Amino acid sequence: MKKNKQNISLLKVENIKLKFGSRMILSDVNFSVEPGTITVITGKSGCGKTTLLGIISGLLKPNDGKVYFKGKNILRWGDIRRSFYRSKNIGFIFQFFNLLNDYSAFENILLPTMFNPFARNASKKAKELIEYLNLKAISSNHPETLSGGERQRIAIARAVINNPDIILADEPTGNLDDESAEDINNLFIKLAKENNKAFVIVTHDHRIVENSDFHYHLSDTALVLQTKTKNRSKKPAAKKPSSIAKIKPAGKTSQNKSDSTSRKNTKKAAKKTSAKKTK
Amino acid sequence: MVHLLRSIYYGLRSSFKSIITSFFSSFGILFIITFLIIYLSFRTSISDFIDENLLGSLEIDEIEILPINEKADNVYAASSRQGAKLTIDQVKAVREMDDFSEVFTLIMLDYRVRLRGEMFGNRSTMILPLFAIEPEFFKNKIPKWDQFYYKPGRPLKLIAPKFTLVMLNNYLYFNGLPQFKIEDLKGFPMEIQIETLKSPRPFPGAKIEFKEDKGKTHTDLDVSVFSFTNVTERIGAIVPMDFITYFSKRAEVSSGRWKRGYHYLQFYAKVKDIKKLPETVDKLEKLGLQVKSDRGIADKANQVMKIIDAFSLTIVGILILLTIVSIFNANLNVVYHMSHKFSLTRILGVTKIRIIITFIVEAAIVGAIYGIIGYYAGNYLFSYAAESISSFLPDIAGIEFVAQRNREVFMIAMGLSALVSASSALLPAIFASNINLFKAVRR
Incomplete structure (x- = not known):
């Protein structure tokens, strides 16, 4: 029984089929997500990547298939339970940030805690996140006065304030310049590694693809695994989900860059090994 | 607790903005409620005018039962001559009939009564018959009817003819003096003197004192005006029925001679089934009684009022429908413009039902506020119109236009307004909860 529990994936998507009218969008989509991993989904515009995120988060119901979260099929739940699942376990990051201009950066970060009845010490967590993401100088500003990179970092803080297990990101760097995109990319790696968060990212950004643990390509309604970094998938960073309180304020670039470099090296080594095996 | 308070604060802050937006979109409700209040006030004023001037005092299901020798159209004369009385057998027979849901008896004191009063320094005395009827008869006819009882030692309550x-x-x-309203004269003090039989004896414990003066025995009592009424067309004042029975008994014991002290004049009865009225009339005629009813006039007046009501309610209905459609459209616009916020909150974990409830509650609050404003606006406009209407339309100068300022109308205005607003918001709220979320947040 204990063994079974250990084998249960954080998120498992099974045989998802979705049609809009007579048009098939997704057919037999299968994949699973483990804690501390970054899974990237690429594909042409309009092929159904974002729709797949909607299904994972319980916002859309497919025609067929199952989505298991910690072994439980979320598609069998009603709207209230799925909303609660989203509030507690899922963080969202969007291409256009989707911050509310009526609220300050700090208030935007706090927003998901308003819908989570079990949120505790929300202000304290928000302040820690502000420190961690170097947002202190802009925390009282309203989003319209901030740059794209700053807004996206606020959106990331908002996505993790409820300490979710999974973070879904839809083109998170699509609206950013190269430097900001690099920063955000490094932040994802850091959060995945240090805080054991699972990321599912829909993107066209090759940097994110390169740094991912799993890369799936959605083509002709089917999801195809492109690459797999074996050491990360087999050995997640930690088994227990971390709490936001564990997030330690860290320097901005040096650590992140070294993370990024080490990941690249690991990948290159993995590629070399597989090439040798093929030979 | 802090979390809860913060959630309430952000909820209110967020709703406040939405409510301000909704205020502009729901402006039409104000006109409906204002119109409704003006209509209700006009209707009540006209209805009261018809009741008082065309129907006399009777409701459509009420009849007067009089002795057969009484001239139904000459009851004024009957009051002074104490003639046409109902016999005890007739009284018993009518009370035993099961055609009526309620029967009230008008009785008259057999002793001579003098009423004395003073106003503006002039003191006057007049001989006036005293009548009595069960207090329940005045239910819905005069305010505080249930307090119309006699309390020994206190001034006798008196209802004067209008x-x-x-x-x-x-x-x-x-x-050239200012005129009085009914309210101004309530509690106005007067005195009555009732002449009784000679040779009075003291009655132990009685608070009514019989005096002898110049060979006559009389009782002096303080009186206060309780109300005015036109329920009976007889000239005389109405006092509580328990006073007449109490006084008559005391007078009888004091004089040592048997005399009931009052007699039965007529009945007011409510028929159970108005369609069976002809049969009831037949039964009463066999008992030597006659029936007076306003049914014919009441039917016609009611038909006219029904036509006015149907016409006005059709207009109100059309206005409500138009308002619902216009608010519905405005709300759809609000939903479109706020789709980003709704989608984001849905994605962040807000349930569909919470979005629907929030939207409807906000609309209901806006509606209720418009209902309150409409109530006061309607009353103000009506009062202003009522003051100036007689100069434009002298033919209706006799109608007393009274604005409908009471709790029931206030609650109706507020409730109806909230209901109209909430109904208009229902479909947009459902749309808001079913927005294509990812499409909305990508816009």
């Missing part, structure tokens, strides 16, 4: 107020006001008008 025409005395008209006469008094005419007198005041011609003397």
Whole structure:
């Protein structure tokens, strides 16, 4: 029984089929997500990547298939339970940030805690996140006065304030310049590694693809695994989900860059090994 | 606790903005409620006018039962001559009939009564018959009807005929003095003197004192005006029925001679089934009684009122429909413009039902506020119109236009307004909860 529990994936998507009218969008989509991993989904515009995120988060119901979260099929739940699942376990990051201009950066970060009845010490967590993401100088500003990179970092803080297990990101760097995109990319790696968060990212950004643990390509309604970094998938960073309180304020670039470099090296080594095996 | 308070704070802050937006989109409700209040006030004023001037005092299901020798159209004369009385057998027979849901008896004190009063330094005395009827008869006819009882040792409550107020006001008008309303004269003090039989004996414990003066025995009592009414067309004042029975008993014991002290004049009865009225009339005629009813006039007046109601309610209905459609459209616009916020909150974990409830509650709050504003606006406009209407339309100068300022109308205005607003928001709220979320957040 204990063994079974250990084998249960954080998120498992099974045989998802979705049609809009007579048009098939997704057919037999299968994949699973483990804690501390970054899974990237690429594909042409309009092929159904974002729709797949909607299904994972319980916002859309497919025609067929199952989505298991910690072994439980979320598609069998009603709207209230799925909303609660989203509030507690899922963080969202969007291409256009989707911050509310009526609220300050700090208030935007706090927003998901308003819908989570079990949120505790929300202000304290928000302040820690502000420190961690170097947002202190802009925390009282309203989003319209901030740059794209700053807004996206606020959106990331908002996505993790409820300490979710999974973070879904839809083109998170699509609206950013190269430097900001690099920063955000490094932040994802850091959060995945240090805080054991699972990321599912829909993107066209090759940097994110390169740094991912799993890369799936959605083509002709089917999801195809492109690459797999074996050491990360087999050995997640930690088994227990971390709490936001564990997030330690860290320097901005040096650590992140070294993370990024080490990941690249690991990948290159993995590629070399597989090439040798093929030979 | 802090979390809860913060959630409430952000919820209110967020709703406040939405409510301000909704205020502009729901402006039409104000016109409906204002119109409704004006309509209700006009309707009540006209209805009261018809009741008082065309129907006399009777409801459509009420009849007067009189002795057969009484002239139904000449009851004024009957009051002074104490003639046409109901016999005890007739009284018993009518009370035993099961055709009526309620039967009230008008009785008259057999002793001579003098009423004394003083106003503007003039003291006058007049001989006036005293009548009595069960207090339940005045239910819905005069305010605080249930307090119309006799309390020994306290001033006797008295309901005066309404025409005395008209006469008094005419007198005041011609003397350049301000006129009185019913409310102004409530509690007005007077005195009555009742002449009784000779040879009184003391009655132990009685608070009514019988005096002998110049060979006559009389009782003096303080009186206060309780109300005015035109329920009976007889000239005389109405006192609580328990006073007449109490007084008669005391007078009988004091004089040592048997005398009931009062007699039965007529009945007011409510028929159970108005369609069976002809049969009831037949039964009463066999008992030597006659029936007076306003049914014919009441039917016609009611038909006219029904036509006015149907016409007005059709207009109100059309207005409500138009308002619902316009608010619905405005709300759809709001939903479109706020789709980003709704989608984001849905994605962040807000349930569909919470979005629907929030939207409807906000709309209901806006509606209720418009209902309150409409109530006061309607009353103000009506009062203003009522003041100036007689100069434009002299033919209706006799109608007393009274604005409908009471709790029931206030609650109806607020409730209806909230309901209209909430109904208009229902479909947009459902749309808001079913927005294509990812499409909305990508816009």
